Amino acid sequence: xxxxxxxxxxxSKRVQAWxxxxxxxxxxxxxxxxxxxxxxxxxxxxxxxxCEYIQPIREYFQYSQxxxxxxFVADPLNLGFREKFEEHDRGLSAVESSAAxxxxxxxxxxxxxxxxxxxxxxxxxTTRTNGQYPYLDxxxxxxxxxxxxxxxxxxxxxxxxxxxxxxxxxxxxxxxPYHERPTFQAVKEAAAALKDISSKVLLDLENxxxxxCRTYDIxxxxxxxxxxxxxxxxxx
Amino acid sequence: xxxxxETEHRRNLLILDTGPIRELVLFQAVHRYGFExxxxxxxxxxDRDSYIRCTKFIRSFHKKTTSASxxxxxNYWIRETDRTGHEKLWHRVYxxxxxxxxxxxxxxxxxxxxxxxxWLGPMDVSLLEIARRNGNLSPLVLTVDRDLRDECGRAGFRxxxxxxxxxxxxxxxxx
Numbered sequence: 001x002x003x004x005x006x007x008x009x010x011x012s013k014r015v016q017a018w019x020x021x022x023x024x025x026x027x028x029x030x031x032x033x034x035x036x037x038x039x040x041x042x043x044x045x046x047x048x049x050x051c052e053y054i055q056p057i058r059e060y061f062q063y064s065q066x067x068x069x070x071x072f073v074a075d076p077l078n079l080g081f082r083e084k085f086e087e088h089d090r091g092l093s094a095v096e097s098s099a100a101x102x103x104x105x106x107x108x109x110x111x112x113x114x115x116x117x118x119x120x121x122x123x124x125x126t127t128r129t130n131g132q133y134p135y136l137d138x139x140x141x142x143x144x145x146x147x148x149x150x151x152x153x154x155x156x157x158x159x160x161x162x163x164x165x166x167x168x169x170x171x172x173x174x175x176x177p178y179h180e181r182p183t184f185q186a187v188k189e190a191a192a193a194l195k196d197i198s199s200k201v202l203l204d205l206e207n208x209x210x211x212x213c214r215t216y217d218i219x220x221x222x223x224x225x226x227x228x229x230x231x232x233x234x235x236x
Numbered sequence: 237x238x239x240x241x242e243t244e245h246r247r248n249l250l251i252l253d254t255g256p257i258r259e260l261v262l263f264q265a266v267h268r269y270g271f272e273x274x275x276x277x278x279x280x281x282x283d284r285d286s287y288i289r290c291t292k293f294i295r296s297f298h299k300k301t302t303s304a305s306x307x308x309x310x311n312y313w314i315r316e317t318d319r320t321g322h323e324k325l326w327h328r329v330y331x332x333x334x335x336x337x338x339x340x341x342x343x344x345x346x347x348x349x350x351x352x353x354x355w356l357g358p359m360d361v362s363l364l365e366i367a368r369r370n371g372n373l374s375p376l377v378l379t380v381d382r383d384l385r386d387e388c389g390r391a392g393f394r395x396x397x398x399x400x401x402x403x404x405x406x407x408x409x410x411x
Binding site: 028036061062158161162163165 | 264294324327335337
């Protein structure tokens with residue numbers, strides 16, 4: 001039996017809660033996801049083994065809004081979004097596990113470890129003669145993991161004031177062949193699939209938001225109240 | 237390889253005020269991480285060329301340090317932004333500190349001149365005190381605050397406004 005559809009009234013606070021507390025933050029986050037995925041940067045972090053800026057849908061809105069999320073996905077007016085969000089989260093899971101597999105492969109690879117060590121030695125000998133560059137002695141132990149993350153996220157340039165900026169400028173091309181590994185191709189494929197899913201969910205959410213706003217005559221974002229005016233008025 | 241003029245004269249210690257750290261975090265958040273909503277908060281670094289000029293300047297110092305009070309002020313700033321982005325902004329602050337190799341120093345209130353604290357506030361005075369403690373490292377204070385810049389000058393320390401670093405020669409001519 002299909003659930004009974006209760007039409008919310010115009011200016012419905014329930015619909016406003018869906019739009020402001022759930023749809024708007026998810027739309028903004030999905031726009032950012034597509035921005036990153038367009039550049040091939042999945043924002044994967046070696047320490048957490050997760051993508052920092054691409055997250056499961058439920059992490060894109062405040063925890064206190066969870067009841068409004070549950071209401072949104074349960075209401076027949078928003079049919080299909082629960083499944084779309086689940087598909088997104090499965091896509092993200094595939095990206096994160098493929099990224100971890102690629103990075104783990106590098107960390108267990110003797111040639112990779114040796115290349116990082118040799119590159120660091122070469123860099124250190126340059127810094128000793130040319131004091132222009134920062135020393136990386138303190139980061140030597142974590143450098144293989146940092147290089148693995150730079151490769152996973154396809155980072156081309158680091159900011160000039162970062163300690164590893166010059167190191168990466170000097171050696172990034174020499175690490176490029178690791179992108180030919182089948183495990184990295186799997187990361188790229190998973191990221192491309194996620195980008196397709198995210199783009200589609202984003203478009204569907206934007207269209208649905210517009211439809212809800214028109215149907216229930218609500219603005220697409222809350223209108224700021226002029227507190228100074230009300231304060232002035234209360235002082236009169 | 238013989239030492240170059242730049243390596244011989246490479247500056248020793250940069251002391252960062254809250255404003256420049258906030259600006260670096262904001263620029264990265266907007267341009268690298270796509271937080272467009274934060275763009276109106278940028279005050280000094282508006283384009284990539286300015287960012288590169290500022291970051292190259294910062295890189296030219298062997299050591300970077302700040303005051304624990306600056307971290308507290310960063311907290312006040314982040315608390316005023318949208319709650320859902322707090323952790324992400326802190327991630328950016330952590331990244332800046334980690335990647336810059338930033339040191340952090342504590343200056344106790346009772347070690348500060350009370351008249352200066354009343355005039356500039358304890359945070360600015362803590363930066364002046366850090367400069368005084370590290371006078372042998374020819375410190376330079378990087379700030380967005382003209383009052384602090386002027387007070388550094390009066391105390392005999394070098395200070396630089398971030399805005400002046402961000403400007404091109406052409407911009408300076410037009411000012």
